[in-house]
Amino acid sequence: MTDSRETFEARLRQVGAERYHDLHPFHDRLHGGHCTIDEVRAWVINRYYYQHSIPMKDAAFMSRVEDPDLRRAWRSRIEDHDGTDTNEGGIRRWLRLAEAVGLDTDYVASTRGVLPATKFAVDAYVRFVREKPLLEAVAASLTELFAPKIHANRIEGLLRSYDFANDAALSYFRNRLSEAPKDVAFGLKWVLDQADTQEKQDAAVAALTFKTDVLWAQLDALWAAYVDPARIPPGAWRPDEGLALKAAS
Structure with missing residues (x-):
């Protein structure tokens, strides 16, 4: 028996309530002002890999869509991510944040210092969207249901706690407050419409669960490398690398 539309949506939302990465202790540390500047820089570098991969994920998805x-x-x-003539885009806004925390934006854009686990997780998400049925690919994007809350908390916490935080540095998050709800309104309706069997509903819930795992794994890797036990793997960013000249001086 197929779940009702309301029950199915509630199942999707429950995934976020239980598994979204706003529950990860790194975000408590970041938003509460307890991160060192190097921990913030590590987060910016690693999150960039995710940001720059999103348009590639979406392009892979669109290449399979016949409608x-x-x-x-x-x-x-x-x-929204790559930008247009009238919108600089999320990737450029993220690099502005990198600049604000004292990083060389060319270094960040090169992705040289990204943690291996970050690459594995993000690449797995891109591959998932490229290979899985369209319903599951769209369902995986529904973490956007839960994003506005974390963006609002992040803006408030960073402005309160860090000298680098200002409107320019945090413009990525402010823009996502309006972009994410627009995207998720379409994506949620599409998933609810398309998942017309119990098997499809279960697959959609599993896809969203997978995406929360992708986000959580990135923060686990960040915590282990830069917080506790602070064991940085070979090739990953180290605090004396990739700094802008002003920050290094």
Whole structure:
């Protein structure tokens, strides 16, 4: 028996209530002002790898979509990250945050210092979207249901706790407060419409669970490398690397 539309949506939302990465202790540390500047820099470097991979994920998704209406609706996600003539885009805004915390933006954009576990997790997400049924690919994006809360908390916490935080540095998060709800309104309706069997509903819930695991794994790796036990793996960023000249002086 298929769950009702309301029950199915509640199941999706429960995944976020139990598993979204706003529950990870690193975010408590970051938003509470307890991170060192090097821990913030490590987070910025590693999160960039995720940010820069999102348009590639969306392009891989669109390459498999035959419905022009779905492609048209999805196209704005790429533009929101890559930018347009009138919108600089999320990737550039993230690099502004990197600049604000004293990092060389060319170094961050090179992704040289990204943790191996971050790469594995993010690459797994891109591969998931490229290979899985379209329903599961869209369902995995529904972590956006839970994003506005974490962005609002992040803006408030960073402004309160860190000297680098200002409107320019945090513009990525402010823009996502309006972009994410638009995306998720479409994505949620599409998933609710398309998941018309119990098997499809279960697959959608599993896909969203997978995506929360991707986000959580990135923070686990960050914590282990830079907080406790602070064991940085070979090749990953070290605090004396990748700094802007002003920060290094």
